[in-house]
Amino acid sequence: MQSIPSQARVVIIGGGIVGCSVAYHLAKRGCSDVLLLERKQLTCGTTWHAAGLVGQLRATLNLTRLAQYTTQLYEGLERETGQATGFRQVGSIAVAANDARFEELKRGASMARSFGLEVQILSPGAARERWPLLAADDLVGAVFLPKDGQTNPVDTTQALAKGARSGGVRIAENVKVTGIRTHGGRVTGVATEQDEVRAEVVVNCAGMWAREVGGWANVAVPLHAAEHFYIVTQPIAGLRSGLPILRDADACSYFKEDAGKLLVGWFEPQAKPWGEAGIPEGFAFDQLPADLTHIEPLFASAMHRVPILEQAGVQVFFNGPESFTPDDRYLLGEAPEMRGLYVAAGFNSIGIQSAGGAGKVLADWIIDGHPPFDLWDVDIRRCMPFQRNRRYLRERTVETLGLLYAMHWPYRQAESARGVRRSALHDRLAAAGACFGEVAGFERPNWFAAAGTEPRYEYSYGRQNWFGQAAAEHQAVREQVGLFDQSSFAKFALKGADAARALGRICANDVDVPPGRIVYTQWLNERGGIEADLTVTREAEDAYLIVTACATQTRDFSWLCRHLPAEARAVALDVSSAYAVLGLMGPRSRELLATLTDADLSNAAFPFGTSRIMDLGYARVRASRITYVGELGYELYIPTEFAQSVFDVIVGAGGPFGLRLGGYHAMNSLRMEKAYRHWGHDISDEDTPLEAGLQFAVAWDKPGGFIGRELLLRQRESGARRRLVAVALERTDRFLYHNEPIWRNGELVGRITSGMFGHTVGASLGLGYVANGGAPMDPAWVAAGKYEVEVAAERVSARISLRPFYDPESERVRC
Ligand SMILES: Cc1cc2nc3c(=O)[nH]c(=O)nc-3n(C[C@H](O)[C@H](O)[C@H](O)COP(=O)(O)OP(=O)(O)OC[C@H]3O[C@@H](n4cnc5c(N)ncnc54)[C@H](O)[C@@H]3O)c2cc1C
Numbered sequence: 162m163q164s165i166p167s168q169a170r171v172v173i174i175g176g177g178i179v180g181c182s183v184a185y186h187l188a189k190r191g192c193s194d195v196l197l198l199e200r201k202q203l204t205c206g207t208t209w210h211a212a213g214l215v216g217q218l219r220a221t222l223n224l225t226r227l228a229q230y231t232t233q234l235y236e237g238l239e240r241e242t243g244q245a246t247g248f249r250q251v252g253s254i255a256v257a258a259n260d261a262r263f264e265e266l267k268r269g270a271s272m273a274r275s276f277g278l279e280v281q282i283l284s285p286g287a288a289r290e291r292w293p294l295l296a297a298d299d300l301v302g303a304v305f306l307p308k309d310g311q312t313n314p315v316d317t318t319q320a321l322a323k324g325a326r327s328g329g330v331r332i333a334e335n336v337k338v339t340g341i342r343t344h345g346g347r348v349t350g351v352a353t354e355q356d357e358v359r360a361e362v363v364v365n366c367a368g369m370w371a372r373e374v375g376g377w378a379n380v381a382v383p384l385h386a387a388e389h390f391y392i393v394t395q396p397i398a399g400l401r402s403g404l405p406i407l408r409d410a411d412a413c414s415y416f417k418e419d420a421g422k423l424l425v426g427w428f429e430p431q432a433k434p435w436g437e438a439g440i441p442e443g444f445a446f447d448q449l450p451a452d453l454t455h456i457e458p459l460f461a462s463a464m465h466r467v468p469i470l471e472q473a474g475v476q477v478f479f480n481g482p483e484s485f486t487p488d489d490r491y492l493l494g495e496a497p498e499m500r501g502l503y504v505a506a507g508f509n510s511i512g513i514q515s516a517g518g519a520g521k522v523l524a525d526w527i528i529d530g531h532p533p534f535d536l537w538d539v540d541i542r543r544c545m546p547f548q549r550n551r552r553y554l555r556e557r558t559v560e561t562l563g564l565l566y567a568m569h570w571p572y573r574q575a576e577s578a579r580g581v582r583r584s585a586l587h588d589r590l591a592a593a594g595a596c597f598g599e600v601a602g603f604e605r606p607n608w609f610a611a612a613g614t615e616p617r618y619e620y621s622y623g624r625q626n627w628f629g630q631a632a633a634e635h636q637a638v639r640e641q642v643g644l645f646d647q648s649s650f651a652k653f654a655l656k657g658a659d660a661a662r663a664l665g666r667i668c669a670n671d672v673d674v675p676p677g678r679i680v681y682t683q684w685l686n687e688r689g690g691i692e693a694d695l696t697v698t699r700e701a702e703d704a705y706l707i708v709t710a711c712a713t714q715t716r717d718f719s720w721l722c723r724h725l726p727a728e729a730r731a732v733a734l735d736v737s738s739a740y741a742v743l744g745l746m747g748p749r750s751r752e753l754l755a756t757l758t759d760a761d762l763s764n765a766a767f768p769f770g771t772s773r774i775m776d777l778g779y780a781r782v783r784a785s786r787i788t789y790v791g792e793l794g795y796e797l798y799i800p801t802e803f804a805q806s807v808f809d810v811i812v813g814a815g816g817p818f819g820l821r822l823g824g825y826h827a828m829n830s831l832r833m834e835k836a837y838r839h840w841g842h843d844i845s846d847e848d849t850p851l852e853a854g855l856q857f858a859v860a861w862d863k864p865g866g867f868i869g870r871e872l873l874l875r876q877r878e879s880g881a882r883r884r885l886v887a888v889a890l891e892r893t894d895r896f897l898y899h900n901e902p903i904w905r906n907g908e909l910v911g912r913i914t915s916g917m918f919g920h921t922v923g924a925s926l927g928l929g930y931v932a933n934g935g936a937p938m939d940p941a942w943v944a945a946g947k948y949e950v951e952v953a954a955e956r957v958s959a960r961i962s963l964r965p966f967y968d969p970e971s972e973r974v975r976c
Contacts, residue, residue, distance in 0.1 A: 163333040165355060169196035171527065172351050172360040174338045174374055176203040178211075178314060178513055179505050180366035181321040181332075182520025188328025190528050195330040196360075197322075198353060200337035204318045205445035206368040207512065210481040211314040212391055212417055212426050214406050215514040216253055217278055217306060218269050220569060221538050222900050222912065224490075225273055227518025234517040235312050242327070244320035247313025251418075253406035254288055256295070256303040256466075262411055264622045265569060266304040267953040268901075273306075275902035275909055275951070281305045282954055292407055294400070294469050311406060311417055314513050321520075338367075341378040341502065348378065348501040362527055364503045369484040370440055371492075371506035372549065380496040382541070383548035384507035385558040386436040386482040388449055390456050391426030393419075395474035410566035412462035422476065423467070427459040428510070432562035434555045435482045451478035485509050485561040487548055487578070493519055493539045494526060497719035503527060504541050510565060531686060535845035542716035545601050553578045553602075570620035571898050572607070572826070574598050584648035585741050585804040593822055596627065600711045603649040608824040609634065622953075623896065627826060628918070634827035635920040638790055641819030642747035644811060645828060647796065648804070650742050651714035653707040653721060657731035660703050662865065664731075667724050669850060669867050671860035672697045672705070679770050679787050681858055683850055684720060685869030689876060690846040691853065693717045694838060696787060698772045706783070706798070708742075712841060724868070741804030745811065746794030746823075748973070753818040754784075754795060757810055769975045778810035779803070790828060791835035791965075792973050826917075833926045834919040834967035836887040842899065842915035843885060843928045849873060851881040852930065854963065880937025883930045887966055888913065890925040890950060891958040897927035897950065904956060905931065905946035913950060922966045931961070 171187060173180045176199030184197045199205075217232055219225040235248040257263035270280045281304070288303035289295045322332055340352035341363055350359040365382065367374045375382030404418040410428075417424040435449065456478075464470045486492055486507040496502045505523050508515055525533040537543065547553065560577040567573075574597075581602035584590070591597075595606035596616035608627040610616035619626040637643045655664055661673045670682035676699045684693040695709035695717065709717045714737060721733050745754060751762050760767070760775035767773060772785040780803035788794045799807050812820065838844045844853045851873065859873065890897065897916025902909055916927035927950070933942050940963055949956040968974070 163336065165198070165333050165336055165353065165358060166196060166331065167356060168359040169331070170194035170360065171196070171362040171364060172358055173197040173364045173366055174351065175199065175206070175366035175368060175370070176322070176332065176334065177206050177208040177366065177368050178204070178318040178321065178516040179368070179508065179519060180364070181318050181325060182516040183364055183366055183505055183523050184325035184330045184332070185321040185328070186520045186524035187527065188325050188330050190524050192524070192528055193329025195325070196358060197325070197330060197332045198336045198338050198351070199332070199334045201445040202334050203322055203332070204315045206370070207481065207483050208314050208318055209446055210448065210479065211513045212415070212424055213247070213312045213314050213513055214415060214417060215248070215310045215312050216406070217309055217514070218273050218280070222272060222276065223535055224538055225278065226276070227522065228514050229278055230521060231514055231517030232308055232310060235310065235317060238317065238320045238324070242320045242323045244316065244323045246317040246320045248310055248317065249312070249403065250308060250310040251403050251405050252305060252307040253309035253408065254283070254292055254303050254305050255408040255410065256288055257301045258299055258409070258411040260301055261568060261622060263302045264953045266302070270304050271902055271951045271954050272900040275912060279307050281307070291405060294467050295407065296466055296468055305405070309406060312513065317513070338374070341374070343378055343499060346500055348499060362501050362503060364505065364523070364527070366505050368506060369436060369482055371484070371504065373439070375496065375504065376549065378496070378499050378502055380498045380502055380504070381544050381546050381549045382492060382504055382506060383544050383554060384484040384486050384492065385434055385554035386440070386484050387558045387562045388433040388435050388452070388480050389426070389483045389510060389562065390452070390459070391424055391479050392460070392475050393477040393479070394423045394425070394470065395476050396421040397423060397469060397473050407467070409466045412466050413459055413563065413566050414463040414466060416463070416467060423470070423473065425463050425470065427456065427463070428563050428566040429459055430563035430567065432559055434558040437551060437555050449480040449482060451480055453478070483508070483510050485558045487554065487557045487561065489561045489564045491515060491519065491539050492541045492544065493523055493536060494532065494541045497542045497715050509561065532846070535847045537841050537845055540716070542719060543601070543712065545715060547581065547602060553581060568620070571622065571896070572598070572618065572625065573620060574618065580604060584646050585801050586646050586648065586808050589805065589808060590646055590822070595822070595824065598825060600649060601714065603711050605649050606646060606822070606824040608826045609822050623894065631824065631826040631830060632920045634821055634823040635830050637819060637821035638747045638792055638823060638827065638831055639921050640748065641821070642745065642749040642753055642815065643821050643823035643827070644815065645744035645746065645823045647742040647744045649711035651709045651711060651717065651735070651737045652740055653718055654734045654736045655705040655707060655721070655731055656703060657729070658703055659729040660705055660731040663725050663729040664697065664705055665863065665865050666867055667721065668697060669860065669869065670858045671863040672699065673863070674699050676701050677771050677773065679772050679785055683855060683858060685850070685867065685873070686846055687869055687872065689849040689869045689872035691840065691844045691848055691850065692720055692846050694840040694844055698785060710840060739801060740798045741801050743797040743799065743808065743811065744794060745797060746788060746790045747792050749818040750794050753811070753815055753820060756814050764976065778807050780807050782807060788974055789837055790831035791837070791968055791971070793976055829917045830920055833915070833917040833928070834922050834965065836928060836965035838885070838928065839915055849876055849881065851876050852883050853885045882935055882937065883911070883932040884938040884943065884963070885928055886931055886943060887962045887964070888927040888929055888948070888950060889919070889922065889960045889966055891960070893923070893925060895952045895957050896925050897952070901927070902951040903929050903931055904949040904951065919966065926966065
């Protein structure tokens with residue numbers, strides 16, 4: 162055992178590639194008072210046995226950027242540290258055996274190329290030229306990334322550790338951390354088998370142990386180990402050295418040439434969770450028993466793609482555990498439950514290729530107190546407390562390993578561990594034909610199947626089977642009235658004599674309004690970036706109801722609590738489960754509601770942007786005139802136990818008004834026509850209200866100011882350098898999802914952030930940012946361009962507008 166200091170600014174738990182990368186990058190930023198504690202030896206957990214593939218193309222722009230950085234880092238690490246890494250930039254080829262897979266690859270290629278990642282689209286023949294042992298006859302195409310590589314995970318980790326040590330970091334092996342010390346919601350240090358170590362910051366990089374380690378501080382780190390299999394062949398005569406990595410996702414297989422042999426690994430659709438009763442105490446450089454029955458069918462598909470495997474003998478059958486998260490994205494950032502406790506874990510089989518980027522941005526996050534750019538995809542604040550549940554994790558893990566190579570269909574829904582959180586109306590909606598999607602464990606109707614048909618997705622990149630149903634739901638809302646179950650909304654109560662003052666600092670808009678008023682507002686960070694996008698209803702002088710999206714429940718509540726001044730007489734409570742929410746939306750919503758309440762619903766008595774408690778059926782509900790679909794409508798906040806009776810009276814009365822149940826796909830189409838922004842896609846903590854076109858919701862001169870005002874004032878002075886615009890494709894057979902490049906007069910000027918077909922406008926719509934090479938944005942410049950959007954490597958003409966395509970004056974909302 163090495164002796165360890167009693168104090169360090171940062172303690173890192175875990176000496177895998179991720180812990181070492183965090184240490185390395187902290188040192189690079191000049192933070193050298195860092196102690197890394199490893200219970201056994203560096204790399205002894207999952208890192209040592211990784212296949213070492215270092216790919217760059219990920220599902221989203223920022224994750225691709227991080228993987229790209231990793232490649233650049235590994236490329237120079239040996240030069241920098243003198244420690245060999247085994248990194249070789251051999252490139253990679255991903256092949257497609259069907260049109261849908263090729264579309265997926267081409268969409269990724271378009272996204273990657275738009276920010277300078279080298280990528281080529283290949284014919285099957287060209288792929289075979291680069292990989293001569295490939296059976297290419299049944300292929301449709303391929304994508305080649307010349308800068309992808311492979312590395313030796315142990316040596317690369319040692320190089321990162323060496324770099325960290327030379328920057329002043331202390332690394333102690335054979336020191337097991339046994340507890341996390343906290344006080345008043347902050348970490349204060351760790352307990353180890355030797356001594357206690359005081360620390361301002363503790364970083365949980367404990368790989369598949371990270372859930373247990375987080376649990377010591379009551380922090381949810383939802384991950385579960387699964388078995389991951391590969392084989393290494395005997396030497397294969399004629400196998401060319403330096404072959405690119407080969408991925409055949411349709412065969413669940415990857416292939417890596419190494420020293421004249423092939424390493425072949427799999428991401429199979431039904432994985433084997435491991436370690437549910439805990440990781441054995443002595444686990445170090447261990448492997449799990451081979452399971453030939455499990456890999457036999459996988460082996461057969463690999464042989465189909467690379468027939469020489471039929472003759473090659475197998476030298477190694479390898480099976481090792483790796484941790485997986487419920488949504489297949491890693492967990493990064495400061496835990497919402499505990500200040501100073503950071504997490505970098507759950508790498509879903511891409512920890513080697515992600516470690517460089519993840520370590521860098523986490524070091525920035527620790528030192529600067531915020532992420533360097535939008536990292537919502539992997540931010541640990543997306544997790545819900547229930548996701549620590551072991552049964553949930555075990556069941557979901559069966560599916561998540563395979564998702565790595567499964568088709569990443571638009572709107573794809575998880576198939577395992579479903580039905581976790583259900584609205585009070587769930588059974589009624591199911592009986593009406595709802596096809597549910599899941600967000601943060603919450604089952605929400607995405608669309609309603611026609612009578613006699615199955616509420617089941619048939620996925621594609623084009624019109625999916627629900628297109629017509631969602632169109633009819635959309636039309637009902639535009640022309641008559643629709644009913645949405647929006648119970649999954651997160652709701653927070655803020656009460657107390659100082660509530661208005663404290664909330665006023667947090668909100669960019671003015672929330673010191675008379676009781677009964679609703680305010681649409683953003684919460685900004687000091688950099689002017691949008692941390693949250695929500696509505697605030699003043700219920701009384703000293704009481705607010707804050708409503709936000711289901712997906713951001715943890716994040717937004719944590720932001721609220723952390724920004725209430727300690728001395729403020731105000732208390733925040735998460736009341737999400739207390740209320741069901743129904744959205745009654747459409748031009749006939751008032752008429753319908755009038756049959757169920759004696760409240761005065763006239764525009765004069767109950768205008769847009771106000772909220773009332775009223776009788777409805779046998780209940781008392783809060784009705785708020787607000788909309789996310791761009792029509793006259795009411796959000797009804799109903800104490801949960803009244804939800805069913807209220808739903809029944811509305812549906813019972815709805816027939817004569819053309820009432821139709823609506824799902825989230827229709828809602829998305831409706832909001833897209835109105836260019837209503839969606840936090841997490843169109844707006845994030847790196848976008849300001851000026852860039853997002855939301856300055857109408859900024860109360861510049863309200864008393865007391867607000868967080869982010871100074872930055873925003875400067876930006877208003879100098880002019881925003883990018884602007885969110887509404888986009889409509891000229892073709893109706895192509896669909897926008899995210900990250901599609903936007904071209905103006907043949908020059909790349911931006912990307913799509915979200916997309917959906919607009920049934921009233923009759924076009925494939927999207928929102929996205931455009932920029933004029935760093936010049937202040939000028940509406941005339943936006944209007945003057947000729948635009949195209951690149952969809953799967955093909956450019957499609959588009960119209961662009963600074964205003965919504967539907968009802969730009971919002972007359973229908975206010976009528
Ligand atoms: C078979 C296989 C092949 C793979 N191939 C690839 C690939 O080709 N490319 C790729 O990108 N990824 C690959 N991966 C995934 C990759 O190996 C992992 O994502 C990565 O190694 C995770 O690194 P880590 O640092 O998070 O975890 P680990 O390497 O497991 O490190 C965690 C460390 O924490 C230590 N620890 C735990 N608890 C404590 C405690 N209480 N006190 C002190 N220390 C503690 C452990 O001993 C361990 O060393 C593969 C994984 C497997 C299983």
